[in-house]
Amino acid sequence: MKVIADTHCHTIASGHAYSSVLEIITAAAKQKLWAVAITDHGRTTPNSPGDWYFENLFVVPKIVDGVYVLKGMEANVWDYDGNLDASNLVFSRLDWVVASMHSETLKPINDIDACTNAWLGVAKNPFVNVIGHSGEERYKYDYDRVIPEFAHNGKLVEINNASFRVRKNAIENCKKIALICKKYGVYIIVNSDAHFASQVGHVEVALEMLKEIGFPDELIINGYKEKFERYLRERTKFFS
Ligand SMILES: [Zn+2]
Numbered sequence: 001m002k003v004i005a006d007t008h009c010h011t012i013a014s015g016h017a018y019s020s021v022l023e024i025i026t027a028a029a030k031q032k033l034w035a036v037a038i039t040d041h042g043r044t045t046p047n048s049p050g051d052w053y054f055e056n057l058f059v060v061p062k063i064v065d066g067v068y069v070l071k072g073m074e075a076n077v078w079d080y081d082g083n084l085d086a087s088n089l090v091f092s093r094l095d096w097v098v099a100s101m102h103s104e105t106l107k108p109i110n111d112i113d114a115c116t117n118a119w120l121g122v123a124k125n126p127f128v129n130v131i132g133h134s135g136e137e138r139y140k141y142d143y144d145r146v147i148p149e150f151a152h153n154g155k156l157v158e159i160n161n162a163s164f165r166v167r168k169n170a171i172e173n174c175k176k177i178a179l180i181c182k183k184y185g186v187y188i189i190v191n192s193d194a195h196f197a198s199q200v201g202h203v204e205v206a207l208e209m210l211k212e213i214g215f216p217d218e219l220i221i222n223g224y225k226e227k228f229e230r231y232l233r234e235r236t237k238f239f240s
């Protein structure tokens, strides 16, 4: 198994990542990816770009170096009702939205009910495509209750390769999340969360974990061009 798309990558615009948009795309081409998503952090992350950065992303061509480029954002879930830190106007200009919780923008309160409520709110947001790295213990939620709701609303559950390096306390929960996805037949998406170009397309550790727990390949949506392309056609305006 090798992924054909990496849909969670940061550029220098995030303020704490170190490659340009072009360097990320060039790296994706080198990895022979079919698509890559540029997903800089939403405006409440310290040093992240403002609305106009995201609204103007359409200047980046749809295909660069033979790679489809999804213009996106990693939006912050910034309250326990599941509100995100960008307006619908900004979201409507983008192809791709990852929604994640970060301690800089959502104070962890270690409350399963509150996090369940937050993710159920995110599940209803029509602009969100990916539920980003949701395995952190301090943001634990009711997986059995929420994950089927993600699927019901067309969201993809991310297994994030960087979690195995920077969020080690999340590894056990990532396995549990994957197993719940397996149980309900929910699509996952395996992303690098690259903060430097050389990380683009590298999701080996996450794939290794999935193999270890017997996760079915056919539920890895970015393992197959046909499946991922169908998602883009049915659930986004990328090809319209
Ligand atoms: Zn993140």
Ligand SMILES: [Zn+2]
Binding pocket: 008, 010, 074, 193
């Ligand atoms: Zn990220």
